[in-house]
Amino acid sequence: MFGTLFPMRKSRDVVGMTGYSDSDWYGDKDDKKNTTGYIFFYERAPISWSSTKKPVLAFSSCEAEYVGTSKVACQAAWLGSLMKELNFDLSVG
Numbered sequence: 001m002f003g004t005l006f007p008m009r010k011s012r013d014v015v016g017m018t019g020y021s022d023s024d025w026y027g028d029k030d031d032k033k034n035t036t037g038y039i040f041f042y043e044r045a046p047i048s049w050s051s052t053k054k055p056v057l058a059f060s061s062c063e064a065e066y067v068g069t070s071k072v073a074c075q076a077a078w079l080g081s082l083m084k085e086l087n088f089d090l091s092v093g
Contacts, residue, residue: 003087011068016042016043017040017041017042017047017080017083018036018040018041019038019039019040019041019072019075019076020039020040021036021037021038021039021068021072022036022037022038022068022071023035023036023037023061023065023067023068023069025058025060025061025063025064025065026066028063031057032057033053033054033055033056033057033058034053034054034058034064034067034068035048035051035052035053035054036052036054036064036067036068036071037049037050037051037052037066037068038050038052038071038072039077040075040076040079047079048075048079050071050075054067054068
């Protein structure tokens with residue numbers, strides 16, 4: 001059985017959502033495409049994660065990070081909207 005364990009809170013304080021991302025440039029020696037991954041935590045529980053090989057070829061490590069960061073920014077905005085719709089007050093920072 002699999003699941004996500006959410007820590008119990010004792011008060012209605014502002015909750016925190018934290019995200020991490022990383023990209024590797026030229027990670028696959030065969031097709032030279034990069035891989036991007038991210039994970040978002042609600043308090044200490046993982047709520048969203050992904051690791052995908054990008055369909056485009058990045059010509060520099062900076063471009064690889066930019067392509068990966070754009071996907072992560074979209075996911076962060078969506079999660080923020082979802083939390084707001086569910087009436088969760090998120091800390092920013």
